[in-house]
Amino acid sequence: MSLRVVITGMGAVTPLGNTVKSYWEGLIHGRSGIDKITAFDPSRLTSQIAGEVKDFHPAPHFSHPKKGLRADRSSQFAVAAASQAFIHS
Numbered sequence: 001m002s003l004r005v006v007i008t009g010m011g012a013v014t015p016l017g018n019t020v021k022s023y024w025e026g027l028i029h030g031r032s033g034i035d036k037i038t039a040f041d042p043s044r045l046t047s048q049i050a051g052e053v054k055d056f057h058p059a060p061h062f063s064h065p066k067k068g069l070r071a072d073r074s075s076q077f078a079v080a081a082a083s084q085a086f087i088h089s
Contacts, residue, residue, distance in 0.1 A: 008085075008088075008089035009085035009086060009087070009089030010085055010088050011081035011082060012084065013053055013077040013080050013081050014033060014053065015033025015051035015052055015053055015054070016031060016033045018080070033051045033052075034049055034050065034051050035049060035050075035051075035052065037049065037050050037052065038052065053077065056076070056077070056080070058071070058076040061079050062079065
């Protein structure tokens, strides 16, 4: 059995940008999403750099702002990217 997949929209929440446009611009300009960690104090770690998602606000992607705050960060990213993909489609 052969399954077909159709991509109708795109969304992105990445260290290079929180939209497909900003992510793509970062890629074509050769930017790196790797930077010094700012989300917490990394002084106890061997490496103090990471690919962090910055300037991300979950509230606009949820039906109720408090729902976004209750979700864990990876779920917030998934919902935001899915929301962008839905709008893009």
